[in-house]
Amino acid sequence: MAKFWSSSLFFLSFVLVTLFGNIPNVKADILDDVCPKTINPPLCFQVLRNDPYVYKGDIHSLLSIVLSIAQDNTTSTYNLVQSILQQSIKYPNMKDQLIGCLKNYKYASDNLESCNDLLRISNYRKISFLASAAMYESLACNQGFRDVPPQLKQLSKVVQEFSDISAVIAYDLE
Secondary structure (H helix, E strand, O other): OHHHHHHHHHHHHHHHHHHHHHHHHHHHHHHHHHHHHOOOHHHHHHHHHOOHHHHHOOHHHHHHHHHHHHHHHHHHHHHHHHHHHOOOOOOHHHHHHHHHHHHHHHHHHHHHHHHHHHHHOOOHHHHHHHHHHHHHHHHHHHHOOOOOOHHHHHHHHHHHHHHHHHHHHHHHHO
């Protein structure tokens, strides 16, 4: 009986070590493949390190989550620009720039929405292209300002970073 428990315990230990020993490797593989290619590797590592899809090695679902974060922040940024435009603006150039930003974020939002549709059919090449385009729309908005309004600067940075992470993940999935 002791031999049975000993061999069962050994087998169980082996299975647990095998299962749990591979989890960090999957995580490390995804992180090591994706994050160094992004515009903000430390943020990428920080975000992906805690994502359950990384542990499962499910990069397709991870892409879906990252696209959703990019889309949500794009919508928030668009809404912020609209609210700034409703306030009194002293400088006509700033108003024109904000109107341009509305267009940029509308295009970015449309691109990211298309990415979600393309994810269903696994068209990763086009997802990578459109997520990159969303990032550049956000950058284009910021470039027209002498000083980007602080709230806008913070949100647009998040849009850029998550759009970029989406583009890199999709490119790696091609």
